[in-house]
Amino acid sequence: MKESESPSNPWATVTLGDLSEVKSGVGFPKKYQGQSSGDYPVYKVGDVSRAVTLGQGLLNSANHYVTTEEAGELKGVIFRTGSTLFAKIGEAVKLNRRAFVMRPGLADNNVMAVVPLLNESDRYLHYFLRTVDLSDISRSTTVPSVRKGEIEDLIIPLPPLAEQKVIADKLDTLLAQVENTKARLERIPQILKRFRQSVLAAAVSGRLTEEWREDSTYNDEGYPDSWxxxxxxxxxxxxxxxxxxxxxxxxxxxxxxxxxxxxxxxxxxxxxxxxxxxxxxxxxxxxxxxxxxxxxxxxxxxxxxxxxxxxxxxxxxxxxxxxxxxxxxxxxxxxxxxxxxxxxxxxxxxxxxxxxxxxxxxxxxxxxxxPSLEEQTEIVRRVDQLFAHADRIEHQVNDALARVNNLTQSILAKAFRGELTEQWRKDNPELISGENGAEALLERIRSERAAQKPTRRRTKIAKTEQAAK
Incomplete structure (x- = not known):
């Protein structure tokens, strides 16, 4: 552990293993699978993916559940609220999806978890993990996989706890705005698709050229009398x-x-x-x-x-x-x-x-x-014109989406360089120095780790239940 080189940024530089426990899930035999409710969810890679794609990255449900007794039989760790879960093996590693646990539960052995030693650091560490490209640290084998040691050795900047909270709060707000913008942009292609369909419907029913034709009379089938x-x-x-x-x-x-x-x-x-x-x-x-x-x-x-x-x-x-x-x-x-x-x-x-x-x-x-050949020509001209306008909008939307997709990593990078909280540090020097500084935080973390029992697998459900609280 060492202090950051920048005197204006009193952070420490540590490894992720200094701040958390990195653990894998447990084998999940078929005889325990298939329950749609129970005391504990058992998180699988698919549950992590759904949480990211449908639930804003918040993990609070699964396809499989077990009772307290079954959790004890499985001898797995119950990952507390605030843990971050991700795929550790297979093609899912390349998807780089990480979910934040909202409901304590177990995980199967295709999933790895980072459990912060201090609850106050949960969101900060989760956002840090979102900056990590798991493909870069996975083993280059036929089946991609991530090892515990590779996660523990990740270098992470460590600000004081008060600043961690400010960073996490800012990221909550900024990234929610990014996701809302992205969602709105992603709806536009469907709107344009409906627009094109409406243009074609108007074109082949005579409505598009009604003014040009100077004839608004239609037959019983809904087409111009002249057609x-x-x-x-x-x-x-x-x-x-x-x-x-x-x-x-x-x-x-x-x-x-x-x-x-x-x-x-x-x-x-x-x-x-x-x-x-x-x-x-x-x-x-x-x-x-x-x-x-x-x-x-x-x-x-x-x-x-x-x-x-x-x-x-x-x-x-x-x-x-x-x-x-x-x-x-x-x-x-x-x-x-x-x-x-x-x-x-x-x-x-x-x-x-x-x-x-x-x-x-x-x-x-x-x-x-x-219609007449002359009117067909006018219809084709107008459709081309309207479609070209829709194409321009779609091109602009795609460009905007590409920028928005890059924006998340840009914001995260700024956060972990200290740029989002530069003014906050100037305004709150008392919250980042002395007993509130990074060095004091490191001492607290050392004490917390030393107070824990030696690394011995906790197999009794009473202990895992206590860890989940």
Whole structure:
């Protein structure tokens, strides 16, 4: 233990093991599992994860409970309120999730706990642990794992107790604000999704261009009187993709010449497909078909009625249909809007089989409302404009989310450099010196540790119950 080098910051530098007990959970045989209530929760890695993702990091419930008698039989430590739990083995280590115990309980042997020696340091140590990247200290083996000694050896700055409380209080407030901001930002993409759906619904019902059309009369089906219903086969041509050769993974089919688009690429496209991840060779093209740029792709298997416009010439398999509109009848983008809005209805035509699919007949017989070509052009222009506005907002939101996600670690770093409490120290010198200083705190911690019995596993439930109080 040593004093901090900065005279304006009378902190000490110690190890986490100097301030806490680091303990692992206990084996949890199946015969004890499955109880949804009891005297003590038994915290597992999943409970820690749920606490972090759904409960603001506060751990007060679990999927498994045991009675006092069973806890004694398990011979596990009952971790008191204020302990910090985290995964010690497996891929969960990389998630860096730490939960603050609100209800005393046991933990299984995939979980490790840090139990501060002084209750007053609970929140301070918890926030410190949130600065630690467990991946950096885990053993580089096939299965990531964290050892007790690696946690105990972590270097931690130690301010006086009064300042620890101020730091923890400030972090409570600041990080809650960060989480609230993050939650609001994360809701915006769903709002934008509903906005885009509303725009499309207005577009294909005539509401979006009502003022432009200078006609607000609608028929009994809710469409403008000037619009007419037509089958897809009347306004263009549908053709199924081809991939005749078997096996379909024959290496001879693939090369670097002809883009080969599959259903997943249609589903994940944001309107237009401008690139491909796989390409057919000349041999592959012979057993397929090359569709021109501007073709509307419609998926008819697995993902039903996902759509995208080809921005490049490309081939695709028979799980995708290509629609080419007649120049005098329809625009590919307007037909795309119609299919997108009616996606749920089209999915209902798919039989309840392991892999849903619809056929060309279903698409050809679709009866859809069409305005004049001039109005279709205006509709596409307006939708593009509104979608571009939504895209700009979404891009700004994603940038803001990235900054907010970095903000937590930035605030924590400032806290443990003493920057959040710099003015507080100037205003309260009596609370950080003498008997209130870091050296006096270290002496108290030494005394507390010396007063404890030698490290002997406490197996009696009476002792673990007392530790939990």
């Amino acid at each position: 007419t219903f037509k089958h897809l086969s009347e306004v263009g041509k549908l053709a199924r993709g081809k991939s005749k050769h078997r096996p379909r993974n024959d290496p001879r089919l693939f090369g670097e010449e002809y883009p080969f688009i599959q259903t997943g690429e249609v589903a994940n496209a944001t309107g237009e497909i401008t690139s491909a991840t796989r390409f057919y060779s000349a041999f592959g093209l012979e057993q397929s078909r090359l569709f021109p740029a501007g073709t509307l792709c419609i998926t008819i298997a697995a993902n039903i009625a996902d759509t995208a416009i080809l921005g490049i010439d490309a081939c695709f398999p028979d799980s995708v249909v290509g629609f080419t509109p007649k120049d005098s009848e329809a625009l590919a983008y307007f037909v795309k809007f119609l299919i997108d809005v009616n996606k749920q209805d089209l999915e209902s035509f798919a039989p309840a089989t392991a892999q849903k699919n619809i056929n060309l007949k279903v698409l050809n017989e679709l009866r859809l409302p069409f």
